[in-house]
């Protein structure tokens with residue numbers, strides 16, 4: 730197997746790839762990618778992403794149609810859909826608590842606190858429950874993208890799609906609590922792409938306050 734790239738190398742080498750070879754991703758490698766994706770952290774460890782690995786040609790074709798016909802969705806052997814369940818915290822907390830208690834990561838005191846703190850915090854979020862779930866899903870997607878790069882694969886984050894259409898393709902119907910965060914085709918690059926560059930640090934990085942541009 731490809732010798733994994735270290736994290737800084739993967740970060741700097743990654744490009745948004747728009748054309749893919751039809752070569753499939755071996756099952757074992759795909760499984761590894763999925764494991765590394767869900768190793769991402771999430772708020773309260775809610776793991777409120779809902780990830781659909783789209784591999785069937787018909788499903789990919791439907792997804793491409795939902796993504797303004799961007800062809801990388803069908804060219805890539807697999808396209809991940811990162812959805813986010815805005816109210817995952819209303820169910821399934823017990824399972825998260827049990828796991829952390831069993832591993833010894835959290836003690837009874839921590840779990841006792843979380844039992845009240847999580848519903849309290851999330852209830853106060855109101856409309857922002859969706860935004861917070863999407864944050865978690867985007868962090869998981871970032872793990873996928875960097876893991877894929879490290880393991881010899883290429884990707885492209887995608888925002889260009891119709892949410893309702895993507896939801897229909899993955900079978901989410903019109904569930905209002907399920908948000909689509911992004912799509913990520915994954916596969917072997919057909920054509921390289923150049924780095925379009927990044928702005929000088931002082932444009933969008935500050936020290937202590939926004940009005941104090943960061944200078945190395």
Ligand SMILES: Cc1cc2nc3c(=O)[nH]c(=O)nc-3n(C[C@H](O)[C@H](O)[C@H](O)COP(=O)(O)O)c2cc1C
Pocket residue numbers: 743744745746747799885886887888889890911922923924925
């Ligand atoms: C959240 C997000 C959504 C994006 N959506 C699309 C997309 O729908 N289609 C596309 O061709 N590129 C998309 N891109 C790729 C960006 O254009 C690309 O990341 C940017 O030009 C920088 O290039 P680089 O990724 O090679 O560094 C997206 C990138 C991000 C981070």
